[in-house]
Every structure is written in C-alpha cells, then in structure tokens.
Amino acid sequence: MTSSPNSENTILQHMSSLPDPRVNRTLLHPLASVLVVVICAVICGAETFVAIELWGRARLPWLQTFLDLPHGIPSHDTIGRILGALDPEAFRQAFISWVRTLAKLNPKEIVAIDGQTLRRSFDRPGNKAPIHIVSAFATSNHLILGQLKTEAKSNEITAIPRLLELLAIEGCIVTIDAEGCQKAIAEKIISAKADYVLHVKDNHPTLHAELQSFFKGLRETKFKGLAAHGSHEDVDGDHGRVETRRVWSTNWTGFLSGGSQWAGLRSVVCVERIRELTDKTEHHFAFYISSLDGMNAQLIAHAIREHWGIENKVHWALDVSFDQDGCRARKDHTAENFAIIRQIALNLLKNERTLKVGVKNKRLNAAWDHNYMLKVLAAGPEI
Numbered sequence: 405m406t407s408s409p410n411s412e413n414t415i416l417q418h419m420s421s422l423p424d425p426r427v428n429r430t431l432l433h434p435l436a437s438v439l440v441v442v443i444c445a446v447i448c449g450a451e452t453f454v455a456i457e458l459w460g461r462a463r464l465p466w467l468q469t470f471l472d473l474p475h476g477i478p479s480h481d482t483i484g485r486i487l488g489a490l491d492p493e494a495f496r497q498a499f500i501s502w503v504r505t506l507a508k509l510n511p512k513e514i515v516a517i518d519g520q521t522l523r524r525s526f527d528r529p530g531n532k533a534p535i536h537i538v539s540a541f542a543t544s545n546h547l548i549l550g551q552l553k554t555e556a557k558s559n560e561i562t563a564i565p566r567l568l569e570l571l572a573i574e575g576c577i578v579t580i581d582a583e584g585c586q587k588a589i590a591e592k593i594i595s596a597k598a599d600y601v602l603h604v605k606d607n608h609p610t611l612h613a614e615l616q617s618f619f620k621g622l623r624e625t626k627f628k629g630l631a632a633h634g635s636h637e638d639v640d641g642d643h644g645r646v647e648t649r650r651v652w653s654t655n656w657t658g659f660l661s662g663g664s665q666w667a668g669l670r671s672v673v674c675v676e677r678i679r680e681l682t683d684k685t686e687h688h689f690a691f692y693i694s695s696l697d698g699m700n701a702q703l704i705a706h707a708i709r710e711h712w713g714i715e716n717k718v719h720w721a722l723d724v725s726f727d728q729d730g731c732r733a734r735k736d737h738t739a740e741n742f743a744i745i746r747q748i749a750l751n752l753l754k755n756e757r758t759l760k761v762g763v764k765n766k767r768l769n770a771a772w773d774h775n776y777m778l779k780v781l782a783a784g785p786e787i
Contacts, residue, residue: 415748416440416471418502425489433478437471438486439745446749447780448771451727453480459771466774488736492553492744499744500550500570503751507547513576514543514707515598516714517567517584519560520722535739538563539747540571541714546754548718548747553740560584565592573598577696577703579711582607585693587665594668599695601673601707610661615691618659619652619674630654634701646680651705655698671698675708717754722746725763756780 419436426435444467445456460467460477467473478486509515519538538560539551552567554560564584574597580589582605593600604612622630633654641647653673657663660672673692678685696704726746753766756779761769770777 415443415502418498422494422498423491425491426486432475433482434472435486435490437473438478438483440471441467441473441477442483442487442745443748443752444777444781446726446745447752447767448777449767453484456480456483484735484738487741487745488738490737490741492737492740495741495744496550496552497570499748502748503547503549504572506751506755507542507545507549509542509572509576510544511575512599512703513545514710514713515549515571515573515576515578516541516543516711517564517578517580518711518714518719519554519563519583520719535743536560537740537743538567539714539718540567541718542576543710543713543717546717547751551743551747561586561589564589568592568596571596577601577707579707581711587667590669590695591667594695600668601692601694601696601704601711604691604693611693612691614660615672615674615693616689618672619689619691622652623674627652630656632656632699634699634704636701636705638705641680648676648678648680649705649709650676650678651701651708653694653698653701653704657693666693668695669693670695671704673698673701673704673708675705718750721750721763725767726750752780756782 416436419439422435422439424431424435441460442456444463445459448459450456450459457477457480464473464477467477517538517540519536521536536554536559537551538554540549541547542549550567550570552563552570554563560583564580564586565588568578568589569592573593577599578593579601580603582603585602585604585608590600590602604615606612622633627633627635633652633656635653636651637649639646639648651673653671655671657669657672660669663669671694673694675690675692677688677690679688692704692708694704694707696707698704726749750763753763753770756766758779759766759769759776766780770780
C-alpha cells in the first residue's frame with residue numbers, strides 16, 4: 405500500500421493536523437505515525453499497549469512502507485504516555501472530520517444517539533468515576549459519526565447538544581432514548597435542519613401521562629375518534645419467540661399541555677410490543693414525540709426500530725469484539741482517546757464488506773492475512 409501525502413482524506417492526514425503534546429526533545433516518533441500504528445494494531449486484535457508494541461515490531465518493515473518511523477516502534481510506555489497526553493477534543497475533531505469523508509448520509513438517514521459507560525475506566529486512587537461516552541451512529545451506513553465524553557458530575561443531557569453541534573445531520577432523523585428527550589435537544593436538532601423521534605418516559609411525568617391517556621382512549625375506541633392517523637405493524641421471531649410491534653401515530657398534538665414548547669413538534673406516537681415466549685407473553689407500551697409527519701407511521705416505526713442498532717452494532721461490538729469493558733487504561737486522557745481509537749477501528753471493519761463474517765473474525769483475519777488488512781484500511785479513504 406502506498407501513501408497519499410497530497411490527499412486531504414487520509415487517516416494519516418487527519419492525524420497529522422493534531423497538536424503534539426510532547427516537548428521537542430522527546431519527539432523521536434512522529435505523532436501521526438504512532439496513532440496509525442495504534443489503529444492498525446487494534447484492528448488486528450491488540451487491546452493493550454504491550455500488545456500494540458509487539459504487533460508493531462512484528463510488522464515494522466510493512467509499516468515503514470507508508471509511515472515515517474525513523475526510530476522504529478515506540479515502547480508500550482511511550483504509547484501509553486502519548487495517548488494519555490493527547491488532547492481528546494482535538495482527537496475527536498480529527499475523527500469526526502475523517503468520518504465526514506467516509507460517510508455519505510442518505511436522505512432520512514437514522515442517526516441514533518446513545519450513551520455507554522467504560523466500566524473499567526474508574527480510578528479509585530484518583531477519585532475518578534467511570535467515563536461515560538455519548539456516541540452518534542448512522543444506522544444504514546453502519547458508521548459511528550462521532551462521540552463525546554460527558555463532563556464530570558454531568559450527564560447525557562449536556563453532552564448531546566454539544567455532540568450535535570459537531571455533526572453534519574441535515575436531512576437526517578435523530579433518535580434518542582428518554583434521557584435525551586429534552587426541549588433544548590429538540591431545538592438543537594431542528595436548528596440543524598434535521599428531524600427527531602424522542603422516547604418519552606416518566607422523566608417527563610406530565611407529558612408521559614398525557615400520551616398514555618390519549619392513546620389508551622383511542623385504542624379502546626379503535627381510533628374511531630381520530631380519522632387522521634397512521635398505523636403500521638410488523639411481526640418477526642426466532643428460537644420460540646414471536647414479537648409483534650404495532651405503531652400508531654398522528655399529527656394531532658393539541659391535547660398536550662406543553663406541546664408548543666417543543667421545537668418542530670408535529671406528531672405523537674404509541675408503540676405496542678407483544679412478545680410471545682414458550683411459557684409467557686409480555687406486553688409493553690412506549691410513547692414518542694416526533695417532528696415527522698404522523699401519517700407516515702411506517703417511517704416512524706423504522707426509525708424507532710433502527711435506534712436499537714446502536715446497542716447491537718456499536719455497544720455490543722465494542723464490548724464483545726473489542727473487550728471495551730475490560731480495558732483498564734485510564735490514566736489522564738488514555739481511556740477517552742483509546743475509545744476513539746476503537747471507534748475508528750470499528751468503522752473501518754464495518755465498512756469492509758467483502759468478508760461476510762462478524763467483527764471479531766474480521767479482526768482475526770486482518771491479523772493473519774496481510775492482503776485482507778490492506779482491504780480493511782482501504783475501506784475508508786486511502787490511508
């Protein structure tokens with residue numbers, strides 16, 4: 405593989421724009437080259453700094469064909485110090501800038517936003533709580549668009565608006581769970597010329613009670629009192645489970661006492677889930693507010709169901725395939741920066757579609773097969 409020094413769309417180019425946190429006398433290893441080595445090693449299965457160093461030394465002749473490594477591979481201690489000192493805000497900006505060259509968002513692309521705690525990132529001696537990361541995931545592109553750490557003593561409510569400001573989401577449909585169902589967040593989405601579907605729970609007790617009462621009355625009369633509404637149903641199942649999902653939506657929002665306070669509010673939604681198991685049947689109702697047309701229940705149902713892709717295709721993949729919860733790197737900015745590294749690696753692996761296996765097996769194949777590793781790197785803009 406050859407480098408493209410004049411291209412603006414390479415991982416190496418985006419990493420090259422990062423400010424180097426080291427003093428001049430310690431600059432034996434170029435920052436961008438070190439970061440690309442780390443990304444490649446993580447793709448191939450390395451999950452610790454020692455493993456990254458060992459992988460780099462084994463692949464050094466190949467790495468030197470496209471990276472500037474005049475003093476070889478840095479030690480695991482040096483790699484840890486670099487990731488600990490690197491400005492995570494600048495690294496995040498470089499990551500998002502790179503993803504924009506990779507992601508071509510479709511009209512009405514579902515962008516699911518959700519949070520995840522890095523469980524082993526807590527530091528008892530330093531009195532640091534585990535880091536909580538909020539991520540945005542383009543469900544049809546299978547790409548993480550960006551991520552942001554929640555501030556200490558804060559939560560997703562403050563992090564989500566900041567993350568939205570970093571993303572290009574015009575024309576997309578943003579889905580967020582109940583914690584992100586906030587007026588300021590709805591305003592931020594509408595101002596970005598996007599739409600939203602927000603889950604309503606008891607954190608908005610009045611709104612939740614009004615939706616619950618409204619749809620209960622409509623279901624009891626089989627929607628006879630509301631001619632203008634949309635509905636959609638789908639059924640699937642496996643391994644002795646059958647799940648039925650019924651969605652009703654309407655543009656009638658006049659019954660909401662505070663409806664005018666939600667920017668762009670156009671429709672209200674009720675979802676009924678019936679889960680039939682071998683020995684029992686589970687019944688559950690959920691409620692949403694949306695800026696989408698309530699007559700298009702099928703689109704709303706699609707957005708709600710796609711939201712869970714961030715759990716299955718991002719959180720689960722990072723936990724199971726990358727053992728994110730087992731990572732004990734936590735000094736300084738290490739945990740947050742390593743989380744960005746894993747998301748870059750996951751994006752490249754997801755975007756490589758010639759091998760029809762899971763992420764874990766793709767990582768193994770990249771470590772075993774030199775040519776496949778090149779395919780993974782080529783899945784994004786040329787490195």
